[in-house]
Structures are given as structure tokens and as C-alpha cells.
Amino acid sequence: MESIQAIKQRFGIIGNDPKLNRSIEKAIQVSPTDISVLVTGESGVGKESIPKIIHQLSHRKHGKYIAVNCGAIPEGTIDSELFGHEKGAFTGATSTRSGYFEVADGGTIFLDEVGELPLTTQVRLLRVLENGEFIKVGSSKVQKTDVRIVAATNVNMFEAIKKEKFREDLYYRLSTVEINLPPLRERKDDIHLLFRKFASDFALKYKMPTVKLSDDAINLLVKYRWNGNIRQLRNVAEQVSVLEQNRTINGATIQNYLPTTGSNLPAVVNNSKSESDFSSEREILYKVLFDMKSDLNDLKKLTMELMKKGSDADVQKDNEHLIQKIYGDDKDEEFEAAVEDLEVLSLAEHTDIDENAISETEDKYHFAEEIEEEETLSLHDKELELIKKSLERHSGKRKLAAAELGISERTLYRKIKQFDL
Ligand SMILES: Nc1ncnc2c1ncn2[C@@H]1O[C@H](COP(=O)(O)OP(=O)(O)OP(=O)(O)O)[C@@H](O)[C@H]1O
Ligand SMILES: [Mg+2]
Secondary structure, eight states: OOOHHHHHHHHTOOOOOHHHHHHHHHHHHHTTSOOOEEEEOSTTSOTTHHHHHHHHTSTTTTSOEEEEETTTSOTTTHHHHHHOBOTTSSTTOOSOBOOHHHHTTTSEEEEETGGGOOHHHHHHHHHHHHHSEEEOBTOOOEEEOOOEEEEEESSOHHHHHHTTSSOHHHHHHHTSEEEEOOOGGGOHHHHHHHHHHHHHHHHHHHTSOOOEEOHHHHHHHHHSOOTTHHHHHHHHHHHHHHHOSSSEEOHHHHHTTOOOHHHHHHHHOOOOSOHHHHHHHHHHHHHHHHHHHHHHHHHHHHHHHHHHHOOSHHHHHHHHHHHHHHTSHHHHHHHHHHHHHHHHHHHHHOTTOOHHHHHHHHHHHHHHHHHHHHHHHTHHHHHHHHHHHHHHHTTTOHHHHHHHHTSOHHHHHHHHHHTTO
16 A cells, blocks of 8 residues: 555645644545545645545546536536436437436546535435436436545535535435545644745746745744635745745745734624634635735735836836826725725624724724835835845846846946945
8 A cells, every 4th residue: 555655745745744644544545445435624725635545546546537516517507417418308408418427437526515516416416325326317217327426525514404405314425434634724834844845836837036934934824824724825825936026035024925804803703693604704804805915916016017127217207106106095095995895794794793803904904005105115225125135146247137137237337326336
């Protein structure tokens, strides 16, 4: 049997956390059997590699592996997608079609987001699980198939059962073995490891030197909540790799990439609602903040590009004008509106919300504004800093520094004089 280490390497899984290892070990153990497996864990924890491991290590590995995202297929067509249909079964069914369960005969089907399956489809699925039988839509002929099913979900299945959105019998049938993947915040020792791996991947991809983290930056990453788990960490590593000129990232810099409101709110809210109602709201808040953060980063990037391009005095003036426009009054209104929206959203749903939570949310936005204003005021400083650093890096060789900065040697010469470097 392949060792856990070898499996991790083969499937690109990074980390040494004991809980992660246990989950991979479980996948290896169940792979030679036909037992149904349910993979659980928060969004972005890496659930998708488990069914691949199971399939590849099983006797079905030469058979088909089909991954179906149950949440992405419209309710009206999902039965036909999974089980096929007969000609004339519905308008538009011009010919007989095989479904995934027929095509994957002898292989494995991965049912991702299985909690999203409509109840009628759940009945059909239960039947396949019980005796391998299914019937095409619009047919009366019972067909047989031999498919191994691995399902995954990031929702609380017990909640779904309680709300009668998911059949209890199907749940037990699917989860003969459950493999749970731990959230990133419970795998603290893996955080820096993962970041380093992603940073080096992105350095290669974007042909830039690899970013490195200072100790305080590592500390912040380790303490962070990571609601989006490894997917979020990967995004942060990508943004930092692309946007930061200085390749050593300190705590203050990395903080800009870690939205905090989404993860702070749950702790201060005295909520009387169910956890799942609340988590979807948290998700929305989190997404709003995340989007705003990326807008902010885009603006920063644009500023940098404009500065780089500004190779003569007139263009530079134009650019400064443009930057002023970007950071001008319009933006303030937008931010205020967003803050208002967030407050309304929170207050409407939680009348007993902690006042501190709201002011904290607001502070975050104002904080973001302050950063932008500072950024505008210190454009000259930034320019100066960039030129200095580039000259240092190239031991004072103007030609190389100018090439790196994307300006002409003449302009660089002028700037050196202007800044008295
Ligand atoms: N241990 C890991 N090592 C390296 N990359 C990982 C690891 N775990 C997850 N990833 C990467 O993180 C991203 C998210 O993983 P994945 O798509 O499997 O999440 P998920 O659990 O299916 O989330 P969701 O429930 O939102 O679908 C992917 O790009 C995946 O390659
Ligand atoms: Mg997934």
C-alpha cells in the first residue's frame, strides 16, 4: 500500500496535520471496498481530493470517474443528467440519453454538494445505493449499474434532515464511512507551509521572485480564522505575490489582505437564530468585504502602474490627476453606502446585535478609507522608495533600475536629481 506521504505527493496535498493525515489514511483504507463515503468539512478545506484518492486506489481505477456538482445542475434536469432519459420523455428529449450512472458503470461517481439534491432525486439515488437499480426518466425499464458513490457536503446534514430537505435514510446510506477534513484554523502548523507552497507556485506562474513572510506576518496568518480555508489562503498568497513590490511581507502589509469583520461578528452576536441561517449571512458579509478588499487592491495596483508609466512630466501630471479622481469623493459615497447596507442587513436580522459589532464593522471600512487616503498623500514617498530600492538592488546601475521600474533612463536621471538621491 502506498504511504500517506506518497499519496499526498501524488495528489498535491500539502500539510502534516495529524487530523488531515487521519482523513487521508481513512480514504486509503476504504478505497479497495465499495463502501459509500461521505466527505464533510467547511468550504475550501480540500474535499475534492478525497474521492480522487479513493477512485485511483480502487479496483475501479481503470473505470470512469465522474464528478457531479449537484448544486450547479437545475432541478428540472438533474434526474435526466444522473439517470438518463428516453426519447420523448419531455419536450426537447429528441433522443434517448444515458445518464452518469449508466456511463460510470464499473467506475466511481463523486456527488459534490450532495445536500443540494432535490427530494425526488434523493429517492432515485437511494434505490441505486440499495440495489444498483435505476430507471431512466420517461422509461419503465429497470436498469442495473455498478457504481461506487462518494459524496461531499459543506452543509450541516443534520440541520437539512431536521428541515426535511434531506432524507435521513439516504444520509445513513451515503455516510457508511464519514471522512471529515479539518478547517485550516485547526491546522495551524500547516498554514505557513501552505503559504510557502502557494507563494512559490505563483512566483513561477507570474515570473516574479517568491514573496517571503516576516515573523509577525506568519503570526497573523496563524491566528487568523480562515473562513474560506485553503482556498482563501491560496487567494491571499496570489494577491500578495502579484501586488506587493517589496517581496518581504510584514504584518502590516499582510493585514490588508485579511478581512476580519466576517470572522469577528459571530463571536459578538448574541444570536437566537439557528447556526445555518447565520452562517449564510456571515458568508454574505464576508463576501462583501472580500470584494471591497479586492477593489481596493485593484486601485493600488492601478496606481502603481500609472506611476510606472509616467515617464515624463506631463504624463505624470495627468496620472496624478487621474489618481485624484480615482480616490476622490465618489469613492467615499460608495463606502458609506456599503457601510449603511451592512448595518441595515445586520440590524434587520438581529435586533439583539451587539452595538460593538456594528461599530467594529464600521471602523473596518473607515480604516480601509484611511489607508487609501494615506496612499494618495504618500504617492511621492512611494515613488521615492521604489526608485531607491531599485537602485539599491542594482547597485546603483541606472540602466537596470530604469528597466525594472519601466521608465526611461533619462526620466530616472531626472528623478534622482529631483529627489536629491
Ligand atoms: N492540503 C492541500 N494542499 C494543497 N492545496 C489544497 C489543499 N487542500 C485544498 N487545496 C486547494 O484549495 C482549493 C480548495 O479545495 P477544494 O476545491 O477541494 O475545496 P472543497 O472542500 O471542495 O470546498 P467547497 O466545499 O467550497 O467545494 C483547491 O484549489 C485545492 O487544490
Ligand atoms: Mg468542492
